[in-house]
Amino acid sequence: LLSSEAGRSSLPDAHRIVLFLQAQSIIYSRHSKELSEYKYAGYGQLIRTIDLEAKNSTLFQEGGGALLSAAVELANYTLISSALNAEQLRREQGLEALQTAFDRCVPVITISSSPTDMAVQVCEHICNCFATASTFEACRQRIAEMPSVFSNICRLLQFPELPRVSSAAAQCICSMAVDTLLQTQLFQSGVLWQLVPHLFHYDYTLDEGGVSHSEESNRQAMANRLARISCEALACLAGFRENTPENDGVQNSLRALLTPYVCRCMRTENNDSVLKTLNSNTENPYLIWDNGTRAEVLEFVERHRTSREQTSELFGAEFQLSIHAKELIVGDIFVRIYNEQPTFQLLEPKKVAMDLLDFMGRYAPELTGQLKKPANGDLIDIDWSSANANKMSADEKVTMCTEALANLVSANPGVEILLIGHFHLIVAYLRARLYPKIQMATLKLLSLAAANRECVQDLSNVRACTSLFVLMKDRKEALPLILSTLIALSSNGQIVKEILEYGGLLYILSVFCSSESDPGERLQAAELLTKLQLLSLAAANRECVQDLSNVRACTSLFVLMKDRKEALPLILSTLIALSSNGQIVKEILEYGGLLYILSVFCSSESDPGERLQAAELLTKLQTDKLTGPRWTRFITKFLPPIFADALRDSPNTAITMFDSTNENPELIWNDTTRSKVRRIIDRGVEDLHRAQSSNPDHKWDTGSLADDTCAYADSVTGELVVGGVFVRLYVANPAWAVRHPRQFATELIEKYEP
Known part of the structure; x- marks a missing residue:
């Protein structure tokens, strides 16, 4: 130069x-x-x-x-x-x-x-x-x-064929977005119409395919780069990035065009992840997105982008996807899809729970008959689509929301605590007899809440039990769920009192004593009666005892002992509670309770705890003032007399004695005799169970038990037995201390007295 x-x-x-x-x-x-x-x-x-x-x-x-x-x-x-x-x-x-x-x-x-x-x-x-x-x-x-700067930047974004200058324009937007005034001027210049189309030119398979490429020479790579920068520019304009102010106008437009879920992803995920979501087909509780929705968004954006005049005063915030109009959306959640995918992990389950409760509360006056319909009919203002699902009836919406809330509580332990303070609403829907689907969904929700002690405490203030009792008659198919809910609620003393005061005993007994009830339901009823101690309370009341004897409550328990082996501890504890009443003790004997109880006591397959319960029950039954002697007499028809005494003295000792082999002046007991006794008892139980399963009023035929017959006859054949003592063995072992020496001496004298 x-x-x-x-x-x-x-x-x-x-x-x-x-x-x-x-x-x-x-x-x-x-x-x-x-x-x-x-x-x-x-x-x-x-x-x-x-x-x-x-x-x-x-x-x-x-x-x-x-x-x-x-x-x-x-x-x-x-x-x-x-x-x-x-x-x-x-x-x-x-x-x-x-x-x-x-x-x-x-x-x-x-x-x-x-x-x-x-x-x-x-x-x-x-x-x-x-x-x-x-x-x-x-x-x-x-x-x-300089207003022309913003319109010029928008124009440069119209040329994806010039990716470097378009990317520079998008990057410039990112830098300007730190200022609210610049955000607004760009927004009002229509920058969203220019940025959004670039998002849909992204191809996530380019990078995931693992094929090496140059961003400067590969056209798709350049389109991907422009898409990333455009996504970043939108996030900055909306205020989703650090040091960028929140802009409600931009956020409202993006929520409408790209959905609230994608906007949330723009806050929390990288741009590649957001762009992959936008260019994939997805259906989850947050997003319904496919080729049709993408085409609908692009058609709307293109119409406004190419218009010479401003055609949208809200810059896209008024946009609604047609597919969303058919959906019920509450708290940014597609309720139908969440109910289809209840295990889907929600991002903010507590917020969704409160949104669902609020939505349910808006319809409560209409559906529970407390007030007139709301003025706006079934159009409820909710987050981002106030007209969604407006063709659904109010009860359909509430049913879906209640199911969703139950699914949410089930999948997110701890969320049920948010129901506190809202049980008056839940119980109100439980009483909506015109809408059985709402009742069933509400019952499921209530059963989940009953697992939380604080929720149960709050429920004790809204008298939920009466509604559950009515459902027991109205909705037979819901009996298992109702009973399990009552079992959970019965951990609260106030609710136990309420169940008694409002006639819960009769409802529960109607299930427990019915031969038509499912065995599982009868078992639940038995568990509830035991947990509430209602049967023991009823046994102290003459009228309740009379009612129980009329409906054959004990036979129901006996049948359950065979049908539901896993319930044996519960059934035995129930019978122990009932046996404090003489009338019930008599009924147990008349309807063959001895055989059922002995089948547990004598079985080597029974749990040791169950055998001990059976032994304790036999002990208690023998102590009844009126029927006790009859019990002892019938016990000795199946077991040697020493067992009746051993049961009264020590149930554990009686079990040990039964399982061991003995030959002494008061007992000859071996494997052969033990096996024969078991067979006789098991055969008697099978016959009795078969008869009582079809007819709860069937009594035990004791006439077949002659005075001189017993199940262990083989062990006493050929032996001289006086007062329960084998004389031959006593003579051979005179030092043996007999249990009842006075009785033994008296009977010896009487036997040989001229």
Whole structure:
């Protein structure tokens, strides 16, 4: 340059200036870090050059614009090197010069423009300059006074065929979004219409396929890059990024266009994950998204993007996907889909629970008959689609919401605590007899809440039991769930009292004593009666005892002993409680309870605890003042007399004696005798169970038990037995201490007295 003829001319040489500017750009690009400590000293000339060239009438003639391109490129490099240069640029009217150049170059860019065109390169550099300048508040204030900047940025986003300049424009938006005023101006310029389409040009299979590619040469890679930056720009505009203010207008538009779920993902996930979601087919409680919904969004956006006038005052916030109009949406959740996918992990289960409760509360006056219908009919204002599911009836909506709430409580332990304070609402729906589906869904919810002690305490204040009693008659199919709920609720003393006061005993007994009831339901009723101690309370009441004897409660228990082996401990404890009443003791004997109890006592397969319960029950039955002697007499028909005494003295000793082999003056007992006794008892139980299963009124036929017959007859055949003592063995062992010496001596004298 210095040796050329042009170098000695007094006139300015544009080519020389371009070379000087390019040389500086090269230096800044290579030594940006070293130069970052210094302020660029040539802004005065550089800004004047940009301004003059931007206003040059020959700018777009062939060969023109090289000086402007070089000057703007250098300005960009100086700002990249040191952001502090942006303040100097502002003070010397550099932003205005850049705006002028921007206004000249943006309109000439078209779909046929090339990435190497001067206007395209100038616009890319200017976008980068504005992006850097936007990090300073004073610069942002100046930019806010340049409305054409925002429309120019929006226009540059229309050219995905020019990915570098479009990406620079999107990156500029990210930088400007730290200011609420700039956010709003971009938003009102229609930037959303330009950014949203780029999101749907993303192809997640490019990176996941594992094929190496160059982002600069691969067209899809460039489209993916633009999609990522566009996604980031939208997130910044909405205020989803740190240091960017929340913008309600942008958020409302994005929630409508991209759904609340995608907006939440934009806050918490990386852009690749968000873009993959937007370009995949998904159906979960948060999102219904497929080719049809994408096409619908793009058609709506394209209509507004290409319109010459502002056609949406809300900038898309009014948009509704047609498929969503058929769905019930509460708290950003598609209720139908959540009920189909109840194990889906919700992001904010507590918030969803409160939203569902609030929604249910709005319809309670109408469905429970407490008040007139709400003025707005069945259109309920909910988060993001107030007209959703407006063709559904009110009871359908509440049924779905109640099912969803039950599923949510089931899948998220601890959430049930939020029901406290709302049980008056839940119980009100439990009483909605015109809507059985609501009742069933509410019952399921109530049964889940009953597992929480604090919820049970709150339930004790709303008198839920009477509603459950009515359901026991109205909804036979719900009996297992109702009984399990009552069992859980009975841990609260206040509710136990309420069950008694409001006639719960009769309802429960009607299930327990019915031969038509399912065995499982009868077992639940027995468990409930035992847990509530209702049978023991009833046994202390003459009228209850009379009622129990009329419905053959004991035979129901006997049948259950065979049908539900797992319930034996519960049944035996119930019988022990009942046996404190003489009338019940008599009934147990008359209907063959002895055989059922002995079958447990004598079985080697029974649990030791169950055998001990059976022994304790036999002990208690023998102590009854009126029927006890009969019990002892019948026990000795199946077991030697020493067992009756042993049971009264020590149930554990009686079990040990039964399992061991003995031959002493008071007992001859071995495996053969033991096996025979078991067979006789088991056969008697089978016959009795068969008869009582079909007829609860069937009594035990004791007439077949003659006075001289017993199950252990083989062990006494050929032996002289006096007062329960084998005389032969006593003579052989005279030191043996008999149990009843007076009785033994008396019977010996009587037997041989002339």
